[in-house]
Amino acid sequence: MEKFSNFTGLVAPIDRANVDTDAIIPKQFLKSIKRTGFGPNLFDEWRYLDKGEPGMPCESRPLNQDFVLNQDRYLGASILLTKENFGCGSSREHAPWAIQDFGFRAIIAPSFADIFYNNCFKNGILPIVLDKSVVNDLFQKVKDTPGFNLSVDLEGQTIQLPGGESISFELDTYKKFCLQNGLDEIGQTLEMKEKIEGFETRHRQSNPWVFEELVL
Amino acid sequence: MAGKTLYDKLWDAHLVHADDNGNSLLYIDRQLVHEVTSPQAFEGLRMANRTPWRTSANLAVADHNIPTENRDQGIADPVSALQVETLVENCKSFDVPYIPMDDVRQGIVHVVGPEQGATLPGMTIVCGDSHTATHGALGALAFGIGTSEVEHVLATQCLIQKKSKNMLIKVDGQLQMGVTAKDLVLAIIKKIGTAGGTGHTIEFGGSMIESLSMEGRMTVCNMAIEAGARAGLIAVDDKTIEYVKGRPFSPKGELWTQAVQYWKALKSDEDAEFDSVIELDADSINPQITWGTSPEMGMDVGDAIPTSGKNGIDNALDYMGLSDGGSLSDYKLDKVFIGSCTNSRIEDLRAAAEVVKGNRVAENIKLAMVVPGSGEVKDQAEAEGLDRVFEDAGFEWREPGCSMCLAMNADRLEPGERCASTSNRNFEGRQGQGGRTHLVSPIMAAAAAIHGHFVDVREMLEAA
Numbered sequence: 001m002e003k004f005s006n007f008t009g010l011v012a013p014i015d016r017a018n019v020d021t022d023a024i025i026p027k028q029f030l031k032s033i034k035r036t037g038f039g040p041n042l043f044d045e046w047r048y049l050d051k052g053e054p055g056m057p058c059e060s061r062p063l064n065q066d067f068v069l070n071q072d073r074y075l076g077a078s079i080l081l082t083k084e085n086f087g088c089g090s091s092r093e094h095a096p097w098a099i100q101d102f103g104f105r106a107i108i109a110p111s112f113a114d115i116f117y118n119n120c121f122k123n124g125i126l127p128i129v130l131d132k133s134v135v136n137d138l139f140q141k142v143k144d145t146p147g148f149n150l151s152v153d154l155e156g157q158t159i160q161l162p163g164g165e166s167i168s169f170e171l172d173t174y175k176k177f178c179l180q181n182g183l184d185e186i187g188q189t190l191e192m193k194e195k196i197e198g199f200e201t202r203h204r205q206s207n208p209w210v211f212e213e214l215v216l
Numbered sequence: 217m218a219g220k221t222l223y224d225k226l227w228d229a230h231l232v233h234a235d236d237n238g239n240s241l242l243y244i245d246r247q248l249v250h251e252v253t254s255p256q257a258f259e260g261l262r263m264a265n266r267t268p269w270r271t272s273a274n275l276a277v278a279d280h281n282i283p284t285e286n287r288d289q290g291i292a293d294p295v296s297a298l299q300v301e302t303l304v305e306n307c308k309s310f311d312v313p314y315i316p317m318d319d320v321r322q323g324i325v326h327v328v329g330p331e332q333g334a335t336l337p338g339m340t341i342v343c344g345d346s347h348t349a350t351h352g353a354l355g356a357l358a359f360g361i362g363t364s365e366v367e368h369v370l371a372t373q374c375l376i377q378k379k380s381k382n383m384l385i386k387v388d389g390q391l392q393m394g395v396t397a398k399d400l401v402l403a404i405i406k407k408i409g410t411a412g413g414t415g416h417t418i419e420f421g422g423s424m425i426e427s428l429s430m431e432g433r434m435t436v437c438n439m440a441i442e443a444g445a446r447a448g449l450i451a452v453d454d455k456t457i458e459y460v461k462g463r464p465f466s467p468k469g470e471l472w473t474q475a476v477q478y479w480k481a482l483k484s485d486e487d488a489e490f491d492s493v494i495e496l497d498a499d500s501i502n503p504q505i506t507w508g509t510s511p512e513m514g515m516d517v518g519d520a521i522p523t524s525g526k527n528g529i530d531n532a533l534d535y536m537g538l539s540d541g542g543s544l545s546d547y548k549l550d551k552v553f554i555g556s557c558t559n560s561r562i563e564d565l566r567a568a569a570e571v572v573k574g575n576r577v578a579e580n581i582k583l584a585m586v587v588p589g590s591g592e593v594k595d596q597a598e599a600e601g602l603d604r605v606f607e608d609a610g611f612e613w614r615e616p617g618c619s620m621c622l623a624m625n626a627d628r629l630e631p632g633e634r635c636a637s638t639s640n641r642n643f644e645g646r647q648g649q650g651g652r653t654h655l656v657s658p659i660m661a662a663a664a665a666i667h668g669h670f671v672d673v674r675e676m677l678e679a680a
């Protein structure tokens with residue numbers, strides 16, 4: 001995973017609560033056995049007027065011009081602004097893969113669904129939780145100001161508005177650390193190998209039935 | 217000091233390490249694996265030159281995109297076929313136990329786990345699938361994870377977790393005739409919302425939950441995720457132990473006795489404190505139908521469709537092709553789907569067959585299908601003659617799998633089609649692009665198939 005560095009980017013608003021992972025990446029694209037290439041199908045059903053299937057070249061598909069991400073003023077956006085409970089529904093990590101592949105690096109919302117929130121960090125995306133009123137305020141600003149940019153400072157846990165105003169956000173220390181250093185969590189966990197083995201030995205002694213071989 | 221909740225107990229029993237920031241390393245007893253969320257995880261292992269920590273902790277089965285008919289001819293869609301083949305290959309090369317597609321034990325991963333005894337009380341169970349919450353019905357701490365975490369568990373048998381808060385949903389009273397576990401959980405979600413349980417593990421308790429069958433309990437826990445909670449839990453009691461007994465992977469002999477002794481303690485202490493408690497009276501619950509595009513958009517059968525006004529409601533009504541204020545029974549249905557990890561167990565099929573018996577599927581229904589949750593469920597149903605009841609009425613009787621719950625295989629809604637579905641999600645496009653899903657119980661779905669539109673199943677039951 002790449003290290004997450006501070007950046008300034010264009011903000012695109014999706015003014016909807018409960019955006020689910022089926023909307024973020026429809027199931028037909030889950031058939032891929034790869035981790036990459038999901039960007040063109042991000043929000044597929046909202047973004048295109050026809051029905052998308054895996055393998056279809058997206059450049060020639062009819063666009064839904066009403067959809068935010070298709071509008072000129074939001075082209076190249078790297079920050080997604082949205083409403084409550086973003087990423088609810090299925091656990092598919094294809095959702096953050098698609099978001100990242102599309103070019104988003106941060107998502108701002110009043111709340112996120114748990115699994116999606118965790119999945120973001122494993123893919124170098126920073127989900128930022130802000131108060132509902134602050135989010136509503138940002139929506140208004142984005143609407144009023146073409147080319148509205150925000151600067152994201154991971155170290156300082158703040159976002160800066162064009163006028164210089166700064167808003168801070170909460171973040172778990174370990175998640176921040178992994179994001180900052182682009183760390184492989186598995187490698188980190190395996191450093192505790194002995195501890196895991198120790199636990200496993202005790203666990204096996206007290207709950208041996210857990211360790212029965214599954215012979216099919 | 218206050219006592220411990222069931223969640224606290226399961227957590228503590230699997231805690232390998234806790235750091236100062238509240239991040240913990242949790243030992244995972246069982247991982248269930250399916251074809252959609254695992255290929256990239258195995259690929260990750262391969263790239264990093266890693267092997268599974270404990271191969272027998274895993275059990276794999278393909279369910280999401282396998283066909284529900286003509287299975288002997290293989291999978292027609294080459295992309296789906298490749299995904300299933302990839303699972304087979306990965307299981308072979310990493311030595312992970314795999315249930316083949318033509319095996320009677322194949323089925324939806326959340327039906328197969330408990331059925332085979334791979335899901336046991338007291339375990340920590342994960343799967344790259346949000347409905348893993350289902351297994352909490354057996355007193356196991358079970359939750360869905362993403363693909364990176366699937367890889368993490370394969371490689372380390374552990375997960376990095378933050379402990380969630382404890383929520384108790386206490387349901388007392390009795391469900392009326394014609395009201396099922398599905399209606400109960402839909403009513404709960406309607407009450408607390410799809411984010412109501414976010415950050416919590418929900419324990420379902422109270423005399424009503426205790427009186428539910430194991431199938432009913434699984435239906436309730438299955439949809440905990442639809443209330444925003446990663447895990448749902450129900451305390452172990454005699455019913456749980458009776459259910460687990462004699463399953464292929466359940467402990468036997470001396471181990472069984474030892475296990476049962478341990479399992480019996482798997483309940484919240486009397487003086488345990490929950491961060492929030494919600495109480496519900498089962499008697500007041502009516503059959504539920506969702507009218508919108510989120511599981512929280514539900515209503516009692518017979519209620520008027522909500523009036524517009526708020527943004528979310530308008531969007532949903534528009535997508536669902538409904539006018540506000542009207543009656544849902546005025547809208548004709550196109551398809552009926554009885555299946556999914558929420559409602560495809562034997563008890564669900566028995567109840568639906570009871571309603572269907574001696575009736576015919578209405579003319580306007582283009583397809584009414586029953587998809588059993590596993591080959592074992594299918595066999596059992598056939599032994600009881602349920603397949604005949606459904607087929608005589610005009611239902612299609614299919615092979616087990618996820619099927620039209622998420623339409624990754626050939627079973628799906630066409631744009632604009634309206635469906636009564638026993639599954640768990642009514643999101644836009646979930647059952648096929650432009651498809652309109654109404655979530656209901658198996659008996660409500662059966663009654664809707666017969667009438668061609670929604671009816672109050674209680675009227676049919678009373679007439680019978």
Ligand code: SF4
Pocket residue numbers: 279280324325326345347556557558617618621622639640
């Ligand atoms: S039946 Fe539906 S909800 Fe259940 S595992 Fe399959 S796709 Fe997911």
